[in-house]
Amino acid sequence: MPNENSGDSRRRMHTQPGSPRAARPASGGSRFRSAGAQPAAHRQQASGARFRTSQTDVRPNPRPVQPATRSRYAAQSSSARRGGSPIKVIVGIVVALAVVAALVFVVVPRVSELLGGGQPALEAGQEVQLTIPEGASGDDIAAILAQNHIIDNPKDYYAAVNRLDASMSLKPGDYILYTGQDPEEVVSQLVDGPNVEGNKITIQEGLTVAQTAARVEETFGISADEFIAQAKASNYAADYPFLEGAYDDSLEGYLYPKTYSFTDVPTADEIIRAQLDQFVTETSSLDLNAGPSGLTAQQIVTMASLIERETAVESERPTVASVIYNRLAIDMPLQIDAAIVYARGGGSDPVTYSDLEIDSPYNVYTNYGLTPGPICSPSISSISAALNPDDTDYLYYVASAAGDGSHKFSSDYEQFEADSEEYAESLQ
Template sequence: MTDPYTAPGLASGLTPGHLGAPVAEPEGLPPGRAPGIEPPDPRRLRTGLACCLSVLALAGVVGLAVLATLLLWPSGQEKAADFAGSGAGTAQVSVVQGATLTQIGQALEKEGVVASVRAFTEAAAKSPAGTRIQPGTYTLRLRMAAGSALNVLLDPANANALTIPEGRRAEQIYAAVDQKLRLAEGTTKGVAGQQAAALGLPDAARGNPEGYLFPSTYPVTGETTPLTLLQLMVAQAAKRQGADGVTEAAEAYARSPYEILTLASLVQGEADNPEDMTKVARVVYNRLEKSMPLQFDSTINYALNRSTLTTTAGDTKLDSPYNTYLHPGLPPTPITNPGRDAIQAAAHPAEGDWLYFVTVGPGDTRFTDSYEQHQRNVAEFNARQAARSSSPSAGSR
């Protein structure tokens, strides 16, 4: 973030028993002799021997009975029902984000893929990678051995799903949907424009899905269309915003929920970890309160449909409502599709008086309310950049 009176372009960019211990033998006793026990009377040895032989004979009879019982009675819990082999036929099973192994096993059993939930969860427990099943829609065979089904689910290549990372713009998401569904370029964008009313967007969006295409992993099946995918994203965004208190934040900061979402999109574009996100959000609120222009390079990049780390003096004169160097306040719409961390940061910003921040290096973002200190931070950033003689890896606001 640069100050309104600072030449732009000086520094910019984005950036799970144990055995008991052995007991020592007491001193003064013959080897093997236990303390407190007298040696046996030789006169009793003959009688004792006869008793022992009788007991051993009886034990032999009882032992045979016990052995037979152990052989005929299952030890512990009965073995889980399981199929054998790799199965036949096909079935599709969807794994949603956050599903437990038991839930996945239940879905597999319901579709006839595995014989029992227990067989599947036991197979997963024996596998080092058993908890690494990715969300998606999988094609499996019917009546598979649980271990075979697990192997299919652990192969990422078998997951038929679309993952949308945080911070993507709507145009990038449209292209990803086209590619995943093997559609002609521009198909999903056309659907978003022509069927905007069917997406489930709030009135404030005015038919523009930007900001409402929530980043997550979505299942893709033979019945998936661009419209159904976009509807899932919008529904997930609404759910996330409700859970993270966007409406309450709007009331607290005298803003609309749409403005809080727009602010979250700026936070997503300017910070890359949850802690910094909460601080960037506070910088936005503080500058808005003081009627200071935001001067975010991310808004210039959005206007120019690019992703660069530098902003020139010419860029700051760009005639666009998204130019936050020229136009005060928030941009007219979100500029990215923010994830959970960014939305939470916008709704629950950190406490602080910061007005400026600069990312001096990876993981090192400096926040301050002093313009002079900010300039020193910027100078350090520029010195590092010059020393590396490479593209900027951080930026200032």
């Protein structure tokens, strides 16, 4: 998804030869262990209990004494012997047809209703909105799906849960499903989570805590100030140990970007916990403490946030990461404009020369090393790039004249200047 308020229109990473070396800031975060916390998402286990259907006690009629059918000749002979008039015969036939019709339209549907558990059949493919409540068991979910005609037989639902190994991943919430839907499709949706638009919010990659707070206020009416006040690392470190020692007690970098759905209008705390749970889920297969150059997990997230804001092209994120590592290795200032935008409080205006003199630990023109903490919430792509940079000797990059969001990378200043001039000409 696109980044907002990038503010890094020049997309240049360069040095200013002869510029004075500034004092090195303190380390941006202490070492900590990988999170062992598990997501607080709702879990259920589908029960294997069998569903029983009640059956009425129907006794068979005694075998009729007379034959079940009679020949046409025998019927005619009998009528002639009784001497019945043709009019009476016709009336009798009409009455008999009426009785048959009544049986077809009244009795047969009633029998079908009894045999089907009292639920009239619905046409397949009809949209149904339903709620899976918090704490619902596997039997509860199966019953809700059957009552709404989403599945025909609970056994099919249980089989799909087992095939997809989903018993521990079903989520409560509001769903739109369809009558007669394939059981595996139903289970897959329950694993993905609620799909009703009502209480949904999308947090894009690259947003800051302040921008996330503004989005929450716009969507749910929770004031941005209330959200920011709640978004303190100290409020959650007990449940999410990786937050211990977070710079400035901030959750910057850890409110994972994603679309979230809630059964009811959520609180600030519920939104934050959902994002922290998602961060744990997304990074569970990564060892954030195993980054190159001995960087801590917090420093990996910090670097990932810089990568996220510097390029929206996923394929070149490992290359941007390599430039950052190469500059750190030779004690060269990072000079990343996105960090300057964060230091000045955001905005979409281009970075000016006066901005480069801002007195802030996030000013990576005057300070050496990484910023003391993340500058946004990075995607898993950027986190992976920070852990696995390309092997290059690049020290510079500038936006490509192609105008497609990509960059040109170089290892010497002269080539960087040529690429920069080409980009400047493309803007004219």
